[in-house]
Amino acid sequence: MIKPFEYRCEFKSSLDEVVSQIAKIISLLDSNFENYNKFVLDLILRETLNNAVIHGNKNRPDQIIKLGLGIEADQFHIVVEDEGAGFNWQSVIVQQSNPGYDHGRGFPIFQRYCNKIVLNKKGNRISLKMNVHKDIELGN
Secondary structure (H helix, E strand, O other), X not given: OOXXXXXXXXXXXXXXXXXXXXXXHHHHHHHHOOOOOHHHHHHHHHHHHHHHHHHHOOOOOOOEEEEEEXXXXXXXXXXXXXXXXXXXXXXXXXXXXXXXXXXXXXXXXXXXXXXXXXXXXXXXXXXXXXXXXXXXXXXX
């Protein structure tokens, strides 16, 4: 069982701030934990936070992103909220992603790596749970 961890922040809606916050989180985790699923956590954080900046807050640096990251019972719990108008996520989750597009990858990524995905009705807050440790699968 991994020890509890909690990180919360609010920051100006910019891609530079996303990079800065993720670097801060990874540094904190690296100094507190020996083994965790760093690649997938980084991927999930980038996808959720970039979406909040680009799609939620429409690249408006006067708006705020709220981020919460915790560890409980060997699960990362990630919550990201933006100040945008939200979106109809019910229509998006059933669409297939197209590898040739520069958008539409979020839900397939979340469905692949997360154990739980919850969005608020408005569509401006997402809550995700994923395993702290890597799932190792060896093929023949």
